[in-house]
Amino acid sequence: MGLRFRTTLGRWIVPSLADLLLAALVLRPYLFPGGLEELLSDASVGMHIRTGDLIRSTGSLPHTDPFSFALPGKEWFAWEWLTELGLSFVHSYFGLAAIALLAVAMMAGTSALVLRSSLRRGESALLGLMLAMAGFQASMNHALARPHLITWLLLAVSIAIVERERRAAWRGFWLLIPLAALWANLHGGFAIQPVYLAVVCTGMGIEALWNRSNWRGVWRMVACGLLVGAATLVNPYGIRLHQHLIEFVSSPWAIQMIEEYHPPSPTLGEQYYWFLALGTMAAMAAASALWRRRVSDALVCMFFLISASKSARHIPLFVIAATPILASELRCLWDAVRSRTGKRGTAEHIHKLDLGMQPQFSRHSVWLAACFVLVLLFRTPLGLPSNFPTKRFPVDLVAANREILRSGRVFSTDAWGDFLIYTGYPGQHVFIDGLQDFFGPALAEDYLEMLSAGPRTEALFQQWKFDTALVPARQPLAQWLKGRSNWRVVAETPLAILAVKEK
Template sequence: MKISLPQISLPTLVGLLVFCALVHLDATEGDTYWHVKAGEWIYAHRDVPRQDAFSYTRNGAPWVDFEWLAEIVLYAAYALDGWNGLRVLASLAAATAIAGIAHILLTRRGSPYLAIVSAVMAFALCHAHFWARPHVLAWAPLAWWAAWQADAGAKGTPPPWWTVPVLAVWANLHGSFTLGLVLAALAAAEAAERLWRDGRLSVAAAKPWGLYLLALFAAAMATPYGLDGILITQQTFSMEKSMAYIAEWRSPDFQGGMHAFEFWLLLVIAAASLKRLDVPWARWLLLFFLIDTALRYQRNAVLFGLLIPVYFGKAVDETWISAYGSAVNLTLNRWPRRTSPAAWCAAAAIAFYFATAPLPLRDTGAARGFDAAEAVGAVRAWSAGGDPGPVFNDYGLGGYLIFAGIKPFIDGRNLLYGDDFVARYAEAENLTSPSALTGILAEYDIRWTLLSAQSPAAALLDHLDGWRRLYSNNRHVVHVRESPASPKP
């Protein structure tokens, strides 16, 4: 009697491995807290915020919360299972995206070998930016959108019309939807090039693309903020002072050994230069853009990892793998193409075990919050349970203060605060301007501070008259002012 084992396809196995690898990592980060709180606010008010209600320095100022839909999802995960719910949600979103890359490469672009290499590449570049935040929820839409647009550009006809509402949902999920518009425009350019080379370029042939692009623009406007939601991308990249301060928007540092992006970039360059890849010029233009943006802003290495396999996978397979990897592919091609119901049940059981097993890393996600909670508790005891007054806080802890019901001086919504405000805060926190800190303390009548233990501003506060250190641990320091309020200049 022959017993057949449950069959699991390569993309399903990739997704399961990625989920199990990520679900016990710390997925919380400073911005996670305010995103959850914003989702709670939206749920309670049945509306999206249009003015800031969380900080005291920008209270009432116009606010375009372009990630409102993702914040509802994050809040729902938190309401369901706390920090564990957020970790599972983020792990599931990342696993879906990377499994999607494997599926795209396996069914549309090339060989199983290429699918595995591409999944490893995507995981390596996404891993450093794995947080329970809206951008992780946008990874899967980005990968599939790229596949649809790449296919359409190769065929010369627009993608199906049902992809238009997908962009509308994406536009309410995360600001990366504007890249989706760019990819659609590149697909139209690639299609025009193919039609021109075939002698079939005409107004009639271009009309479907024109209508499709107009429909996409209308879908991008289908948000509570209309055109303001589209302009977010341009406004973000114009904040040069803020980007120089915020770590994830800085250029990658290659000094500490081989960087993951450096390795994959060199591999892609070698594959493209040692043998000429038959790729349309629009895709070369995309490659140059992805390299440039990843070298400028390290968080955009994720775009490189998700898009390069989709747009260049088939050419790499035809040029390199089909010629030199036949033995490997012969073995991998025997892999089941579909996952059997029994294998789905087994994969779900394994995923459930890893999501619920009480391993030591289970509590690390909330460690940052508990740590700050002790500091905030010390301040509330100092103020006898009353309002402790305005705070000058670390940029990364602003989200936690919002979560704790305290209006911060600043948090991760740098677009709300503006480039000059963030730059002035950075000067005060880093003491790059001698009077920046004391000026802010006086102007905003700061009564207490919550800063990183390594902050230059915290070190100066130890020596300022009228200030004393109330609480400290290896991560956070709290100072309180005990002298009368200083007159505002």
């Protein structure tokens, strides 16, 4: 008993090779000066923090928008209220540095789960590591300190649970149900869990018909999927939250307005080519799985690949779902290569090296978590971010003119609206912020018209009674404001201008 306890304790305390490589993989982009600031490139997390502050101070969820003056009285969904509470607590004690580190920790946890699932499916540490690295690179454009990282992590957890169930019936499989209820209060991406289960159920049903096998596993998956769907109703808004999400994601204007909902393109940079490579491999893996009558694997690969091909935002979800299947199919290909080259071939030597590495990849220790805690406690000498990056947000300009912004009817961009909410809370109100689902197509068209200084700009400024404007210096609206005799530029930097209307 004592020896077993010491062995288990040692497994948790002694760093593993998987820990070291995950640290190198996930932490590498953030070890350089300003690296962690890149996680704060989207200020919507600031708006989520202030929503959590509001919930804590009032003891209730807001039902109308507390930050925008554009649509007073319209129903507003705090659909990530539990995450917002958590962010508020973390921020109140440790500031934005902790939010950035928490984001890195969630990405590390997701990568660890994907690596473990790939190792179990492919039984190859080398394949698992290479695929995890490629997947992380393909997802880098979405590596931001935002609540969507929770969906990454919980999808990886759900897939690991389903994979365990498919190997043999497991009581822990039913943990997916309370996980769904929790997820529905953390992030709007909760819908991917029942959808994933539906895809798996469909594939398992076809496999059972094709192979004339036992249906017991299929019925367990169906029952769990139905209960998971019901569990997502356990949220403050019930079915209305689902209706709201469906209306938003099916709106053509939302897809047009939000860049990350556009299909992947070379404008993503290096990440696009990583996705292209993984997508090609996933299509081939789906064909291979179908040939081997693994219909469920083929459907999962193709569903998530098509989803990511339509929206760049779904690339990380594709990576999380498809990587273990890729590992399995590549392992079959590698075994075929080994059988042809013989026991003395290079492939066999690599296989033996791989087998020696697997024990170190089959466990994780508390080492990574301890590193995050130590960095958080000693954050000051390490120069962790205390504000949003100055190259993206007018930090100094806003700090110097906070009272002007708080007291005015401000026009600004949606991204800077989130930043103003964060810096001006309480009391700051904006025209539009990052919650595009709330504002609708009509107001979005007005917003884009004004930002581009279109022909209706003058009439719209009068209609909305703006008396303050904080806009990027390169936007056409900045030049429009400078050319109006009834507007005065109060402050200007290479990044932004602040103008007020003359009374």
